[in-house]
Amino acid sequence: MRTDTGQVFRLEDYRPSDYLIPQTRLTVRLAPDATTVVAELTIERRPGGDAAPPLVLDGDGLKLKRIELESVAQPAHEATPERLVLNDLPATDRFTLILETELDPDDNKALMGLYRSNGVYCTQCEPEGFRRITYFLDRPDVLSVYHVRIEAPHAAAPLLLSNGNPVASGELGNGWHFAEWHDPHPKPSYLFALVAGDLGRLGDSFTTMSGREVELGIYVEHGKEKLAAYAMDALKRSMTWDEEVFGREYDLDVFNIVAVSDFNMGAMENKGLNIFNDKYVLADETTATDTDFANIEAIIAHEYFHNWTGNRITCRDWFQLCLKEGLTVYRDHEFSADQRSRGVKRIAEVRTLRALQFPEDQGPLAHPVRPRRYREINNFYTATVYEKGSEVVRMLRTILGAAMFRAGMDLYFERHDGQACTIEDFLKVFEDVSGRDLSQFGLWYNQSGTPNLTIKPSYEAGTLTLEIEQSVPPTPSESRKRAMHIPLAFGLIGSDGKELEWTEVEGASVEDGVIHVRKRSHKLRFHGVAERPILSLNRGFSAPITLAVEQKPEDLIFLAGHDSDPFARWQAFNTLLTDSLISAYRCVRGDTRLRFPSQIAQLAGRIAADASLEPAYRALAITLPSETDIARDIGKDIDPDAIFVARRGLSDFIARSNHEPFAELYRELRDDGPFSPDAAGAGRRALRNVVLGYLARIEGGADLAGTQFSAATNMTDLVAALGTLAHDHAGSPQAEAALADFAARHxxxxxxxxxxxxxxxxxxxxxxxxxxxxxxxxxxxxxxxxxxxxxxxxxxxxxxxxxxxxxxxxxxxxxxxxxxxxxxxxxxxxxxxxxxxxxxxxxxxxxxxxxxxxxxxxxxxxxxxxxxxxxxxxxxx
Structure with a gap:
């Protein structure tokens, strides 16, 4: 474990390495406490570099056993566990270095590099784990073609996997065997992977759009193969979708996934050998909730999509991490939206962004989507890089339109295949295909903080005026912020619920229902508007911003019932709920009686009962903002206990006001058919369990939740009932019995x-x-x-x-x-x-x-x- 204060790395200090490693041959001889790794590295001087710089290779806790340079054993070198330095190098531009290191996989509790857990050898090399295996130029802009030979006792590790395609295997005698793998695609060291052990396999195949047959395998603990069926289905759907939507075909003969129980991350996109936390692979209705199924679908897709956005095209340095992660999150969001409900998926994405990324932007850990400095890169795998990075890509598509965005992506794949790239490379392809200057838009990558738009509308004699003020709050690392290019999707809704039109607009660029906010202040005038419109703003959450809008409660109620945009409709009711909760919070702090508007409860009842809306949407709409959501919107001097009291108060108020219709809806949504993890089935269960949460606050609620727990045939309903009992009826006989029963069963x-x-x-x-x-x-x-x-x-x-x-x-x-x-x-x-x-x-x-x-x-x-x-x-x- 490194306990030093850590060097600070800065984007402006980047320089290419003096050397490249075009070929890497590894021989890994596995043993629990004394694994040996022999690395044969082909080293090249970078063209145009210094005449004779030293070769400095990264290490982390390594034990060097042997070194050979161009057939010379023990050349002059300086070796510590953290680095290897060679000064007297051959005069040629290309030479071979052989290194032998010894590792202790059993003792590697950090789960970085090569470790052994539950009898299975596994690697995790992103971002800097490869240096825990051998000395190397462990940086993403050094790409190498890998040939890997794994040797192990057959009884302990019958399965030997690495990146690429299998090229040889056989017996070595004395119970040992070997397997060799070759990956023809140059990759950075962080994508190296090795797995060895005794695992079961679920196999399948996929035929690509060019007619190639790809062998698919998911490896899990023996006896759990059937639990990987949904993951395999999600993988095949991901491969089809990437071909149809982005034109990306898989490029190896095999694609393997391994599920392990001890893993720091959700999953890792190693070329051709994805390694997963088993929680994102294993599922059936008795072990996994609907949320688990959705996460498996999304994360399987995410890691597969990295094959092109991350592997074939990787990032030049770790400051560009969002180039692969934000872009790939956007791709997996789009995949899930196409597989499920686009409107519901969008609301869920925004809820996650606000819960995780907005607080990051507002606190001491704020940083840009592309950080400019870091001390420990592991700490920048954040919601800002991933989730806000995805939102930036989405805004780019909104600004350019679907056709131009696809053209830019096609050029990106064509121009940069096999390269380690930067954000500037990414934006340049879109500038080239569209002819637009995206330099102001690029500020989204370089400025931290959540922009805010303050909007004052007024209407007179057929003209709607919008006064828009943009501000980007200061953050600890940046006090002066420049105005951003914010694409604000909007609609003008008339009293009949239909969209209003206008004859002309002045004051800012408006294209295809999007206001392009580029300055600190705009004064827009929409002429020829037939009546005072109700504003629907930031439709589809077109930009990751906060809004302060002068809007009447009755307008929000109208939008919650009539807006054609699912996100904006949800947002209107969510705003009403949030405003009520903040008012209640102030009552609690001021020790005054809680009061809630009757329209809130009535609207919740109408939304819950509206059969024209998807059940999943209704479930999201009537779910109260979380305690952390409320705290974020209050902003300062927060008392969590007062928030809890206010939220419980509103929940009770809605429950009492809708007792009978909620009880009837709960009965109607009883799921007596076969379980399906699809969007329709999951949506019905979601709505029923949200309603259960309300009914549990009323007399007899413990019995109702207890009955559902006893009768549940799937983990979603079981967990919902157990949570209701443990949270709302803690200590009750029903809660204690359910907790004990769950532990006994599972x-x-x-x-x-x-x-x-x-x-x-x-x-x-x-x-x-x-x-x-x-x-x-x-x-x-x-x-x-x-x-x-x-x-x-x-x-x-x-x-x-x-x-x-x-x-x-x-x-x-x-x-x-x-x-x-x-x-x-x-x-x-x-x-x-x-x-x-x-x-x-x-x-x-x-x-x-x-x-x-x-x-x-x-x-x-x-x-x-x-x-x-x-x-x-x-x-x-």
Whole structure:
């Protein structure tokens, strides 16, 4: 574990490496505590470089056993666990270096590089894990063709996988065997992968659009092959979609996926050998919820789509991470929208963005989509890079239109195949195909913070005037911000619910229902508007911004019932709910009686009962904003307990006002047919379970939830009932019996038990801390497994606002101690968990002080990793 303060890397300091490694041959001889890796590296001087610079290769905790340079054993060199330096190099422009290193996979609890877990050897090399395997130019702009030979005892590891295509295999004697793999496509070291062990396989095949047959394999623990069927189906649908929508065909003879239980990330797109956290592969109706099925579909697609946006075209340096991640998130969002409901998917995407990325933009961890500096790159796999990066690509498509965007993507693939690229390379292809100057748009990649538009509408004598003010709030790293190019999709709706037209517009560019906001202030005039319109703004969430609009409550109610844009319609009602909740919060803080507008409950009832709307949409619409959503919109001096009381109050009010129709709807939505994870079935279950959440607040609610728990035939309904019991009826006989029954049924299934941990970790109230402490001693919990830790500690810190933000600070102190403990084994995991403190400055003063003390206790420790220290010190800055 690195505990130094860490070098600061800056985008402006980038320079190409002095050397390239066009060919890499690896021989990996596997043993649990003494694996040897022999790397034969073909080294080339970069053309135009210095005459004789030293060769400096990266390492991380390596043990060098042997070195040979152009057949000369033990050439002059300087070797430490962190780097290898050779000064006296051959005079030729191309030479061979052979290195032998020794690794201890069993002891690698950081789960980076080559490690062994549950008897399976596995690698994770992004971003800088390959240097834990051998000394190398471990940077994304050094691309190499890999040939890999794996040797292992046949009994312990009958399966030997690596990138590319299999080229040879055989027996070595003494019970050992080997397999060789060759990847013809040059790739950076972070995409190297190796898996060895004893696993079961689900096989299939796919025929590409040019008629090539591709062998598909998903490898899982023996006995779980059937649980990979949905993942295989999602993979084949992803391959078809990428051909049809982006013209991208798969380029190897085989495509393999391996599911492992100990993994820091969700999944990894290694060329031809994707490695997955098993929670995003294994599923059936008795083990996985509808959310799990949707996540599997999306993440299978995401990693497959990386084959072109990330692998064939990679990023020049880690500052360009969004070039592969933001673009590929956009692609997987579009895939899911086509597979399911586009409107519902868009609302879900925005909810995620606001929950994860907006707080990042508003706090001490704010950074641009393309950061300009970092101390630990692992800490920049963030919602800003991924989710906001996706939104930037979406805005580009909105600005250019579908046809021009596709033309730009086609040129990008043609021009940059096999290259390591930058954001400038990406934007240039769209400038070339469209003839537009995208330099102002490029600020979305380079400025942090969430832009805000303040809009004042007025209407007189057929003219609608919009006064628009743009501001980009300062962030810790940037105080002066330039005006952005914001594509604001809009509509003007008449009293009959239909779109109004206009004869001409002045004051800004308006194209295809989009206002192009480019200046700090605009004054738009729409002439020839027949009546005072009701404004529908930021339709489809066309830009990741906040809006301050002078709009009457009755206009929002009208939009919630009539807007033709699904997102804008949802947003109107969500705004009404949020405004009511903030008003209630102020009542709680002021110790006055809670009051809620009757129209809110009436509108919730009408939306829930409107059969013309998709059930999934209705479920999202009547779901109250989360406690973190409310806190974000309040902004400062936040009391989480008061938010909890306000939210419970509105939930009770809506439930009481709609008791009978909700009960009838709950009965109507009973699912007696065969289970299907498709959008229709998932939507019906979602609406029924949201309604259950309301009904559970009324007398008899515990019995209703208990009955659903007992009768549930799928994990979605089971978890919904269990969560309702554990949160709304904690300590009741029904809740205690259900928790015990779930553990008895699913105790041997770690992924199912994660849900059990999550439900209890999010039960509100001060007792949650004692619950979490007790659950850490449960036999199903393991502090070494990232999924278990995230399920319990991550869910508690991120999803339990009253429990984590106890006024006495006890939970903060406990969490800080847990972070320091986890950090000794897995710095990546501890650093990601530490982001739970990102909004501490928005809390009321007492909690602020307690949170600061907890952060300071971590910063003051001497043995903290650079990963965790980076997050903590930026949070305190």
């Amino acid at each position: 105790g041997a299934m770690p992924l199912a038990m994660d849900k059990w941990f999550q439900i209890q970790a999010t039960a509100p109230g001060e007792q949650a801390l004692d619950t979490v402490r007790a659950l850490m001693r449960h036999p199903a919990f393991s502090a070494d497994n990232p999924n278990r830790v995230r399920a319990l500690l991550g869910t508690f810190s991120g999803g339990n606002q009253t429990g984590f933000h106890r006024a006495d600070g006890a939970a903060y102190a406990f969490f800080a101690e847990m972070l320091k403990d986890i950090d000794q084994r897995n710095p990546q995991l501890s650093a990601r968990l530490a982001t739970a403190f990102r909004s501490w400055r928005s809390l009321e003063p007492v909690r602020q002080q307690k949170a600061r003390q907890a952060l300071a206790s971590i910063a003051g420790a001497s043995d903290v990793s650079v990963d965790l220290r980076d997050i903590v010190e930026r949070s305190l800055a």
